[in-house]
Amino acid sequence: xxxxxxxxxxxxxxxxxxxxxxxxxxxxxxxxxxxxxxxxxxxxxxxxxxxxxxxxxxxxxxxxxxxxxxxxxxxxxxxxxxxxxxxxxxxxxxxxxxxxxxxxxxxxxxxxxxxxxxxxxxxxxxxxxxxxxxxx
Numbered sequence: 001x002x003x004x005x006x007x008x009x010x011x012x013x014x015x016x017x018x019x020x021x022x023x024x025x026x027x028x029x030x031x032x033x034x035x036x037x038x039x040x041x042x043x044x045x046x047x048x049x050x051x052x053x054x055x056x057x058x059x060x061x062x063x064x065x066x067x068x069x070x071x072x073x074x075x076x077x078x079x080x081x082x083x084x085x086x087x088x089x090x091x092x093x094x095x096x097x098x099x100x101x102x103x104x105x106x107x108x109x110x111x112x113x114x115x116x117x118x119x120x121x122x123x124x125x126x127x128x129x130x131x132x133x134x135x136x
Contacts, residue, residue: 001036001136003027004103005072006113007044009129014052014064020114023129027112030136031071038072041102043095045074077101090121 005027012020013028031038045065053061077085081101091097096118103111103124110125112132119126127135 004108
């Protein structure tokens with residue numbers, strides 16, 4: 001199953017945010033064992049690094065991102081996806097629209113986020129990590 005992982009879920013894992021860490025870790029473990037395929041966008045990676053390096057040394061944040069990229073593939077919306085995102089007035093937040101376009105580009109079955117309400121107009125299923133784990 002192809003899953004697109006939103007920034008908040010990645011940060012939950014790498015920053016060990018409780019109470020969200022457990023579900024995020026289980027998703028990434030499923031990917032590490034080949035049971036699911038995880039995708040994210042470059043903006044999710046850069047935002048995660050930015051947030052993480054505020055809490056740990058930059059070299060620790062860099063190592064965490066390098067490890068993440070062994071499990072998660074980066075797929076972006078591309079030029080036409082950005083055009084669609086900027087013109088998609090159903091999304092209040094441009095970043096969410098870009099994430100949505102990236103998820104479509106990844107051909108993800110589910111966009112995994114803790115902010116389901118931000119993706120209410122998604123063309124694909126939107127679920128929390130806990131909900132996805134309940135399916136598997």
